[in-house]
Amino acid sequence: MTALDYLECSRCSRRYERGKLHGLCECGGPLLVRYDLERLRREWQRDSISQGPSSMWRYCRALPVTQESSIVSLGEGLTPLIRVKRLSQRFGSSDLWVKDDGINPTGTFKARGMSCAISMCRELGVNKVAVPSAGNAAGAAAAYAAAAGIEAHIFMPRDVPRANYVECVMAGAKVTLVDGLISDCARIVSQRKEAEGWFDLSTLKEPYRIEGKKTMGYEIAEQFDWRLPDAILYPCGGGVGIIGMWKAFEEMEALGWISSQRPKMVAVQAAGCPPIVRAFEQGAPASEFYENAQTLASGLRVPKALGDFLALEAVRKSGGTAIAVSDDEIMEGVGDPASSEGIFAAPEGGACVAACKKLLANGFFRPSERVVIYNTGSGLKYIETYDR
Numbered sequence: 426m427t428a429l430d431y432l433e434c435s436r437c438s439r440r441y442e443r444g445k446l447h448g449l450c451e452c453g454g455p456l457l458v459r460y461d462l463e464r465l466r467r468e469w470q471r472d473s474i475s476q477g478p479s480s481m482w483r484y485c486r487a488l489p490v491t492q493e494s495s496i497v498s499l500g501e502g503l504t505p506l507i508r509v510k511r512l513s514q515r516f517g518s519s520d521l522w523v524k525d526d527g528i529n530p531t532g533t534f535k536a537r538g539m540s541c542a543i544s545m546c547r548e549l550g551v552n553k554v555a556v557p558s559a560g561n562a563a564g565a566a567a568a569y570a571a572a573a574g575i576e577a578h579i580f581m582p583r584d585v586p587r588a589n590y591v592e593c594v595m596a597g598a599k600v601t602l603v604d605g606l607i608s609d610c611a612r613i614v615s616q617r618k619e620a621e622g623w624f625d626l627s628t629l630k631e632p633y634r635i636e637g638k639k640t641m642g643y644e645i646a647e648q649f650d651w652r653l654p655d656a657i658l659y660p661c662g663g664g665v666g667i668i669g670m671w672k673a674f675e676e677m678e679a680l681g682w683i684s685s686q687r688p689k690m691v692a693v694q695a696a697g698c699p700p701i702v703r704a705f706e707q708g709a710p711a712s713e714f715y716e717n718a719q720t721l722a723s724g725l726r727v728p729k730a731l732g733d734f735l736a737l738e739a740v741r742k743s744g745g746t747a748i749a750v751s752d753d754e755i756m757e758g759v760g761d762p763a764s765s766e767g768i769f770a771a772p773e774g775g776a777c778v779a780a781c782k783k784l785l786a787n788g789f790f791r792p793s794e795r796v797v798i799y800n801t802g803s804g805l806k807y808i809e810t811y812d813r
């Protein structure tokens with residue numbers, strides 16, 4: 426099983442023991458999971474991966490679960506990586522791909538993070554969790570908690586996509602709709618969790634969702650036969666996916682599976698809530714709280730991300746960029762792959778399509794470069810958004 430070693434603060438490098446429940450570091454920094462990669466390098470060959478399960482758990486030696494019986498899986502991960510030739514032609518590229526994480530349990534890539542986090546809850550004896558969510562994290566948490574027999578308390582903005590509310594209620598979660606944003610939901614959870622005995626599954630306040638999401642990076646490498654693409658466009662809300670993929674690349678290089686070449690990491694945000702783009706443009710190490718956040722891409726409505734500094738670091742080190750697109754562009758970005766490829770994306774994925782079009786048009790991407798558009802969710806979860 427796992428080569429889990431210890432946890433390490435992403436800010437101050439303080440170490441924490443495995444086998445115990447941890448939230449943030451004392452200094453407020455998110456914790457990252459560290460593995461014994463030297464040992465793994467000797468014991469774990471990339472050619473053996475394809476014999477593992479048809480899910481993200483094929484990378485279980487670099488995931489934190491120590492006992493197989495702890496794993497709570499609904500078949501998440503190992504999603505299609507699709508070459509989109511007709512879309513490429515429209516955009517003037519010759520090597521464009523969509524990684525479609527809409528094909529996941531609960532219809533979004535949040536399944537990856539929650540499968541891992543809830544598995545660790547089971548392993549460490551947690552029986553009540555709380556999640557503030559812009560929508561999809563709630564749906565995934567409710568489903569995996571149900572599968573694990575864990576009580577889920579969900580707090581989400583009143584105007585989340587209807588599918589998110591209904592899926593949580595059907596999964597038996599206790600749902601509270603909040604007049605406000607995800608940041609308001611997070612405040613309620615942190616105020617009440619101690620008295621209620623809830624384990625807080627907020628983005629990056631626990632160390633394991635990022636481990637689930639890093640499997641996106643492992644999969645892209647495996648699916649391209651261990652040669653990473655030239656660029657990856659990712660819809661950046663809390664930034665967990667970018668941070669996770671970047672971590673996966675570092676781990677795979679240490680394992681001897683990939684070279685030191687990295688894709689340009691592109692953080693895509695909505696024009697109505699672009700804190701990371703602003704920070705990138707200003708050369709700032711972290712973002713500022715973005716007031717009056719508004720966008721139809723509910724997963725991108727995150728005014729201030731706890732891991733902003735880590736996402737910005739990955740974008741900068743990779744030679745990537747951060748770019749904002751308007752809601753109108755997002756709607757076009759949903760329509761383009763739907764009508765030319767049959768891929769019905771979430772608005773967050775549509776944002777990446779729109780950004781890709783812009784970056785090809787302005788020359789940031791050369792037409793011959795291999796570019797992956799990350800679609801993080803299914804359009805089917807946003808029917809009333811699209812129907813307006």
Ligand SMILES: *Cc1c(COP(=O)(O)O)cnc(C)c1O
Pocket residue numbers: 533534535561562628660661662663664665666667724725771773774801802
């Ligand atoms: C949560 C979410 C995002 C943002 O993900 P982060 O890893 O928090 O940046 C993007 N797309 C969808 C569909 C989401 O649900």
Ligand SMILES: [Zn+2]
Pocket residue numbers: 434435436437438439450451452453454
């Ligand atoms: Zn710290």
